[in-house]
Amino acid sequence: MRRLAALLLAFVLAMSAASPAAAGPPVVGGTSFNDAAPLETGSFADALDTGSTVFYKVRLARGQRLSAGASVDASGLDASLTGTSSLTLRLYGPLRGQDAEAQTLGPGDSATHLKSTNAEIGPVQDPGEYYVSAGLNDFLPQGSAPAQLPLAVTIGINASAPPAKHVERASSGGAGTSWAVLAAFSVAGVLLGGAGGLVLRRR
């Protein structure tokens, strides 16, 4: 069931990433972590300058997964300019360390000049603010003014089973089982060794 949900989410992200950019309510990403724009599940429209990065933040509870997609619409630019363009999506933890990165390489969708990518993290251990950044390299000819391109951002939060269960199993049930296994192996060793010894004696 969880696998099915993950597949569905991936499908939704892929479809939204492939759809024309800048669909959904407008949002203004921040210039760094401290002014990152808060987002929830959904699709959002922003704009991204060439050579710049925008930041968003998403609040996650323990055990949740974060899926993020970004898509830039470069159809306003000459196709010959976008060949070296690259869109980078990064996901960061609550202490702003990078957890995942995805990057587009080469030309995007030739029909729409779209560049799309997505990344996922989780289930997370630490609840709190997680960060998403989308950055576009400075691919325009030297001396050109930056161009602003429509950016679509998609956020999916998948409430999977909390990992606390695994921790509990590992810390309580897991420890008891290990001691039982040790005892069982010891008894088995005594029996095996004793049986071997008896065989030796009878010879």
Added chain:
Amino acid sequence: MGKRVLRGALVAAALLALVPGAGAQTNDLAKPRSSLDIVLDSSKAMGQTRLAAARGAIVRAVRALPAGTPVGLRLYGSKVPANDRGSSCSDSRTAVPVTPANPSAMRSALKGLTPTGLAPVSLALSRAAKDLPPAGERTIVLVAGGADSCAPPPPCQTGTVGSAAPPVRVDAIGVEVNAAGRRALQCAARASGGVYRDAATPAALEPELEAALGRATRDRRSLGKPIAGGVEEQQGTPVRPGEYLDSIAPDTERWYHVSVPPGHVLSAAATLVAPPTGDVSAPGSTLTLDAFGAGSQAGTLAGNDATDSESNLFAFDPSRTITVSVKAQPSQTGNSVRVALHDSPDKQFAQKLAGRSLALELLFRLPPAPAGRALPPRTGTAGSASSHDVSWGAAIAALVMCAAIAFAGVGFAPRPRVRAEDEP
């Protein structure tokens, strides 16, 4: 407003007192750079409903701008009726000059505005470019109900905006426009390096306008409460949990003191933010974050709670942020935090920054210590493993040892001596 000015003055004074030369650097970070001009379609084609929605949206969006943002308002098609085509096609006027945001002035200028004439979009854009100050990031936000009804040439072919120096970007919002209007406005935006957005209904205009203004003034958004860290441990600035903005120059340190209540642990992160443009890569440079326990001293490794560092800053990674973070151990009270920026051996930071500092975002958190975990988390070494964990290797070793002992004990035990009377 007064409080904000006072706070700014206090921060500046603190910076000057603590860090020689740092006041100017922080002022640079906070220096207003972007300016914008809103161009509103007041032509007959816009219609009363859409114009009324735009009037309200503009006042509210300007009110939401960061204080001091230079913003103006230009109208077109607001005065001369459409039947006087020659004059109506020249009808573009400044309603509010580009000055620090003043919602009241905007409201007064928009009061009683009715849709009147033709729509000289191209003319209005070229004049709006001249309304803006000749420096910094300059943006025109065009709110229109359709295409230019006076041109040729269409707005995207005039080149008057796109060729301005410094460049002016046009972000266009079409309010319930038809396909031809959308194409024309999209063209005007793209030609200047801007974006076009549809407001499918008059009500949808306000969030679109707020976003457009927000993007145009992104450089003015608050990056956290301003703070100035001390230059040495004894001058550490007391901080509470939260997000802060400091600045740091190459080959300097910043010190902060965090009071950690019992039952909590200290988490801290420091992010070095490169300027939006320009090369600041410095192979060989290092950013370090240390958290020291109570009573420990800098450089005393035994008292060092936690440390993190990144090297070769901005050199091999396209990211314009570098973050270091620490989680102090629950058993120790981390209350001194040091951020150190070491330049490369050939002083590339110093050369490329030319005396300026880099923005430093700080995050301090005091989450509760994990229950039942007074000791540092496991590192995976044998010495630190939990006493409750038994590995499969240990179980197999126990089996082999027990088997060997039992085998030896039974197999090689001395046979019982046979007594003489038992002999046949």
